Amino acid sequence: MKVKEKIIExxxxxxASITILTTVGIIAVLLFESIAFFKSVSIFEFLxxxxxxxxxxxxHFGILALVSGTFLTAAIAIAVALPIGLTxxxxxxxxxxTSFRKTxxxxxxxxxxxxxxxxxxxxxxxxxxxxxxxxxxxETFNSLSAGIVMGIMIIPFISSLSEDALYAVPKSLxxxxxxxxxxxxxxxxxxxxxxxxxxxxxxxxxxxxxxxxETMIVAIAAGQQPQFTLNPTVPVQxxxxxxxxxxxxxxxxxxxxxxxxxxxxxxxxxxxFILNSISFYIKKKYQEKYE
Amino acid sequence: xxxxxxxxxxxxxxxxLGILFTMLxxxxxxxxxxxxxxxxxTRINWDFLTSLPSRKxxxxxxxxxxxGTLDLMLLTVLFAIPIGVGAGIYLEEYAKKSKxxxxxxxxxxxxxxxxxxxxxxxxxxxxxxFFGFGGSILSGxxxxxxxxxxxxxxxxxxxxxxxxHSLKEASYGLGASKWQTIKNxxxxxxxxxxxxxxxxxxxxxxxETAPLIVVxxxxxVPFVPHSIFDTYSVLPMQIFSWTTRPQQGFxxxxxxxxxxxxxxTFVMNGIAVYFRNKWQKRLK
Numbered sequence: 001m002k003v004k005e006k007i008i009e010x011x012x013x014x015x016a017s018i019t020i021l022t023t024v025g026i027i028a029v030l031l032f033e034s035i036a037f038f039k040s041v042s043i044f045e046f047l048x049x050x051x052x053x054x055x056x057x058x059x060h061f062g063i064l065a066l067v068s069g070t071f072l073t074a075a076i077a078i079a080v081a082l083p084i085g086l087t088x089x090x091x092x093x094x095x096x097x098t099s100f101r102k103t104x105x106x107x108x109x110x111x112x113x114x115x116x117x118x119x120x121x122x123x124x125x126x127x128x129x130x131x132x133x134x135x136x137x138x139e140t141f142n143s144l145s146a147g148i149v150m151g152i153m154i155i156p157f158i159s160s161l162s163e164d165a166l167y168a169v170p171k172s173l174x175x176x177x178x179x180x181x182x183x184x185x186x187x188x189x190x191x192x193x194x195x196x197x198x199x200x201x202x203x204x205x206x207x208x209x210x211x212x213x214e215t216m217i218v219a220i221a222a223g224q225q226p227q228f229t230l231n232p233t234v235p236v237q238x239x240x241x242x243x244x245x246x247x248x249x250x251x252x253x254x255x256x257x258x259x260x261x262x263x264x265x266x267x268x269x270x271x272x273f274i275l276n277s278i279s280f281y282i283k284k285k286y287q288e289k290y291e
Numbered sequence: 292x293x294x295x296x297x298x299x300x301x302x303x304x305x306x307x308l309g310i311l312f313t314m315l316x317x318x319x320x321x322x323x324x325x326x327x328x329x330x331x332x333t334r335i336n337w338d339f340l341t342s343l344p345s346r347k348x349x350x351x352x353x354x355x356x357x358x359g360t361l362d363l364m365l366l367t368v369l370f371a372i373p374i375g376v377g378a379g380i381y382l383e384e385y386a387k388k389s390k391x392x393x394x395x396x397x398x399x400x401x402x403x404x405x406x407x408x409x410x411x412x413x414x415x416x417x418x419x420x421f422f423g424f425g426g427s428i429l430s431g432x433x434x435x436x437x438x439x440x441x442x443x444x445x446x447x448x449x450x451x452x453x454x455x456h457s458l459k460e461a462s463y464g465l466g467a468s469k470w471q472t473i474k475n476x477x478x479x480x481x482x483x484x485x486x487x488x489x490x491x492x493x494x495x496x497x498x499e500t501a502p503l504i505v506v507x508x509x510x511x512v513p514f515v516p517h518s519i520f521d522t523y524s525v526l527p528m529q530i531f532s533w534t535t536r537p538q539q540g541f542x543x544x545x546x547x548x549x550x551x552x553x554x555x556t557f558v559m560n561g562i563a564v565y566f567r568n569k570w571q572k573r574l575k
Contacts, residue, residue, distance in 0.1 A: 004470070005468055005469060005470055008470045009381075009385055009469075011377065012377045012378070012380055012381035012385060013381050014377075015373070015374045015375075015377030015378040015381060016377070016378040016381040016382055016386070016395055016444075017395075018378065018437075018440070019395065019398055019402060019440060019444070020394070020395065020398055022402060022437050023398050023401070023402060025413050025417055026405065026409060026410075026412075026413045028416075029412060029413050029415075029416030029417060030409075030416075033416065084312045084315065084316070087305075087309055087312045088313050090305075090309065091308075091309025091312070091313060092309075092313070095305075095306050095309055096313075104313055106564065107316075107320065108317070110320060110560070111319075113494065113495075113556060114323070114498075114553070114556065115497070115498025115499070115500070115553075116498070117498070117500045117527040117530050117531050117534070117549075117552075118323075118327070118498075118549050118552065120534065121327070121530065121545055122323050122326070122327070125326075125330075125542055126322070126326050155316055156316075183299060183301070184302055184305075185302040185305045186298065186302075188305075206404065209404055210404075213406025213407070213408065213409070214406070215406070215407065215408045215501035216500050216527075216531065219501075220531065220534055220535065240406065240408050243408055243411070243412070243501075243505060244408070244501065244504050244505075247415075247507075248504060248510070253420060262412060262416075265408070265409055265412045268406060268409065269405070269406075269409050272404060272405060272406055272409075273401065273405075275404075276404035277401070279404075280400055280401070
């Protein structure tokens with residue numbers, strides 16, 4: 001009996017350890033191929049060149065061209081999702097009647113459940129043509145449309161997580177503010193949002209991390225031209241859509257094209273790892289504050 | 292009193308803005324679904340579901356993509372559920388407050404934030420190349436399993452946490468061992484929560500495209516896979532491939548395939564919500 005219990009515990013522990021192996025695997029694969037990549041391309045060129053043309057005969061390996069596209073689309077997405085998501089969170093928490101809130105939240109969460117390839121289709125075939133009626137010079141592939149649609153996808157992340165943070169604020173604070181004669185608006189922005197700020201910041205950081213790692217929307221709607229630009233009306237390429245482009249082709253293992261996707265992936269992993277770590281750190285501190 | 296009026300005015304304006312933004316989210320959802328249904332519903336018929344892909348858009352169907360999706364999900368379920376639920380049980384019931392368990396915890400929260408395409412690169416390096424599984428269903432499902440593992444683990448832990456302490460104490464009081472308690476008391480009463488998490492994670496896996504592109508899912512598969520080592524396509528992959536073609540006919544076919552994918556996603560989410568509500572009521 002004792003032995004059986006021990007074996008079961010060992011098996012369960014092994015299951016949990018697979019998550020560690022996954023992380024080790026990710027880092028090992030990315031580093032292994034990236035080190036091979038940096039044997040033929042200098043890190044200095046990788047970090048400072050502003051052209052990215054590994055698939056052409058005249059090869060440049062400046063990751064900045066992909067990083068700028070990545071951050072441009074993510075910035076547009078956050079510019080859309082942050083004001084809308086936060087307003088919805090405050091509205092649901094401070095203004096909306098409970099029954100209304102309970103019906104609305106699942107609807108908003110559907111936005112997060114839709115597969116991203118569907119959003120990509122939506123951006124390319126519906127949003128871009130619509131934007132072109134307003135601004136005819138907009139190119140078929142552009143970061144504006146991809147960024148806006150990505151922002152729509154991210155709204156529920158911000159609204160849901162921020163609402164949870166607002167909900168966790170002790171009721172006494174809210175009531176004290178009302179008791180002083182403050183309006184809901186004043187209470188929201190002078191009491192609730194400051195008190196829930198760490199949770200709200202976590203939601204924003206996670207949304208940014210999600211936006212820079214998003215793949216299908218940009219792969220479909222933002223184009224495949226790595227450009228070091230902040231112009232939202234022209235085609236760009238993100239780190240993720242570059243990886244898709246190479247994967248759709250047939251890059252032989254060991255070729256420089258094959259290795260570039262791991263170097264690009266490593267760059268992306270570093271960005272999201274930093275963002276996730278910051279949010280984890282803030283979350284830990286914030287939990288201690290209320291418990 | 293002027294100030295008071297101004298404050299009330301701001302308060303009311305913000306309320307209107309809140310309603311507008313909330314409605315905007317739902318409005319956009321409506322626009323998205325409406326446009327896709329209008330574009331694609333003419334393609335929804337038995338032929339579309341049972342035809343092989345074709346170079347002619349009006350004859351192209353999604354049969355191989357649907358079968359590929361089913362095969363891939365079946366294998367993913369086989370890998371991900373035992374490991375995910377097992378890891379969740381370990382973390383909630385066995386792990387003591389040690390360095391190892393806090394590393395596990397930080398690690399899982401970090402994995403949940405790793406972009407899906409990075410999992411694709413992991414799968415490419417390990418399953419496709421190192422183990423030599425190539426662009427097969429096996430590689431794809433192993434990759435997706437790792438991707439959804441954090442979701443299943445978190446859901447399992449939440450569900451186990453919600454089991455009342457008294458139930459466990461009673462089981463121990465009767466002389467049951469730890470595993471007997473887990474098997475006979477903890478798992479049955481957390482079943483609804485775990486099931487919800489599993490369904491949600493599968494609905495996420497069904498819509499994934501990016502990691503599968505990297506581990507070699509095909510855009511054009513003219514035959515149904517017969518073994519786990521065969522190449523395959525999946526619905527999202529088919530949608531992506533059709534979307535990126537210039538002919539209008541393929542855009543319509545893509546819309547048709549999206550309708551099918553959305554129905555599957557919504558039904559799965561609906562079932563998950565149903566189980567969650569039922570389970571929460573029972574716990575109360």
